[in-house]
Amino acid sequence: MTRPSRIVIDIKALEHNFLRIKELAPNSKVMAIVKADAYGHGIVRVAKTLNNADAFGVACLEEAEQLRQSSIKTPIVLLEGPYKPDDLPLIIKFKLDMVIHNEYQIQLLEKTKIEGSINAWLKIDTGMHRLGFPIEKADAILNRLLLCKNINSRPILMTHLATANEKKNNLTQQQLEAFKKISKIIDGEKTVANSAALINFPEAHFDWVRPGLMLYGVSPLTDSFGHNHGLRSVMTLESEIISIQYLSKNEPVGYGATWRCPEDMPVGIIAAGYGDGFPRHAKSGTPILVNNVRCPLIGRASMDMLTIDLRNQPNAKIGDRVVLWGDSLPIEEVALHADTIPYELLCGVHKRLKFVERN
Numbered sequence: 001m002t003r004p005s006r007i008v009i010d011i012k013a014l015e016h017n018f019l020r021i022k023e024l025a026p027n028s029k030v031m032a033i034v035k036a037d038a039y040g041h042g043i044v045r046v047a048k049t050l051n052n053a054d055a056f057g058v059a060c061l062e063e064a065e066q067l068r069q070s071s072i073k074t075p076i077v078l079l080e081g082p083y084k085p086d087d088l089p090l091i092i093k094f095k096l097d098m099v100i101h102n103e104y105q106i107q108l109l110e111k112t113k114i115e116g117s118i119n120a121w122l123k124i125d126t127g128m129h130r131l132g133f134p135i136e137k138a139d140a141i142l143n144r145l146l147l148c149k150n151i152n153s154r155p156i157l158m159t160h161l162a163t164a165n166e167k168k169n170n171l172t173q174q175q176l177e178a179f180k181k182i183s184k185i186i187d188g189e190k191t192v193a194n195s196a197a198l199i200n201f202p203e204a205h206f207d208w209v210r211p212g213l214m215l216y217g218v219s220p221l222t223d224s225f226g227h228n229h230g231l232r233s234v235m236t237l238e239s240e241i242i243s244i245q246y247l248s249k250n251e252p253v254g255y256g257a258t259w260r261c262p263e264d265m266p267v268g269i270i271a272a273g274y275g276d277g278f279p280r281h282a283k284s285g286t287p288i289l290v291n292n293v294r295c296p297l298i299g300r301a302s303m304d305m306l307t308i309d310l311r312n313q314p315n316a317k318i319g320d321r322v323v324l325w326g327d328s329l330p331i332e333e334v335a336l337h338a339d340t341i342p343y344e345l346l347c348g349v350h351k352r353l354k355f356v357e358r359n
């Protein structure tokens with residue numbers, strides 16, 4: 001028997017979430033964000049499914065190359081732009097759009113001779129202070145870009161919000177106001193919204209929205225689940241019970257003997273662990289589904305195994321299906337129990353897992 005742990009990707013759910021995004025932002029084009037192997041879902045699989053996306057957003061050339069080599073013809077935006085002079089010929093070769101966010105990149109464009117020209121997205125820093133030109137420089141930078149032979153047409157104006165996942169944070173209002181101010185001076189297309197802003201701030205939709213997490217059916221807000229926004233979870237991490245122990249009161253379970261049985265009880269051993277991307281920091285009490293019933297994690301997660309309290313499923317047997325997140329068990333909840341965010345769990349799924357698609 002091969003290892004029963006696997007990732008199930010629900011293709012229909014992915015299609016559904018894309019349509020849901022179109023419903024929420026009906027007047028915007030969609031740049032589907034597929035960086036980090038499409039948040040762990042498989043970048044080629046996701047891009048092939050989302051063939052109605054207006055563009056794909058990736059973090060680096062390697063990801064873009066993977067898409068082009070799989071015959072994906074949709075526009076692809078390099079969200080961090082070129083890192084080095086050698087990137088420019090590859091950007092041309094793979095027909096990529098690029099974000100320009102700092103002086104180094106502008107100079108690169110001004111002094112490098114390349115065959116062909118590139119679509120640029122001009123990123124303005126409205127207050128997140130990660131990537132982007134200061135607001136006061138936006139106009140001057142735009143003019144330099146327009147003079148640059150390597151640039152095609154008018155750059156699309158872009159910014160990123162730091163606190164869009166909170167409904168009331170002054171910083172979001174400040175960022176939006178700053179962006180609207182430069183939007184008035186600079187015409188052309190504009191884009192601001194990640195998933196959180198797409199849900200929380202319709203006034204931030206502009207010409208393009210840039211959803212990542214929501215595509216995968218997960219809520220970007222800490223006080224809701226994907227299904228609260230009409231989304232369906234795409235990834236399920238599932239495994240099976242491979243052994244059951246009947247332990248006596250006070251017997252310890254797992255490494256460090258950190259958890260002890262409060263009474264005589266059945267304990268299930270599951271064939272998945274942090275070597276698959278399940279968070280080692282998940283606390284005892286993290287919900288795990290056995291035959292669709294919640295059974296809490298107990299003791300420490302190990303590399304290939306987890307131990308769970310089977311008192312809610314006393315008749316469970318070896319081979320029974322277990323869901324660690326996804327179908328009927330929101331990943332948002334697992335993330336909370338592990339002091340992390342769903343983004344990190346999704347990106348961290350290990351490639352040793354079998355990936356299967358459900359249509």
Ligand SMILES: *Cc1c(COP(=O)(O)O)cnc(C)c1O
Binds near residue numbers: 194195214220
């Ligand atoms: C990752 C990323 C997004 C998508 O963010 P989500 O929170 O996953 O929706 C949007 N825009 C940029 C520039 C990004 O880097």
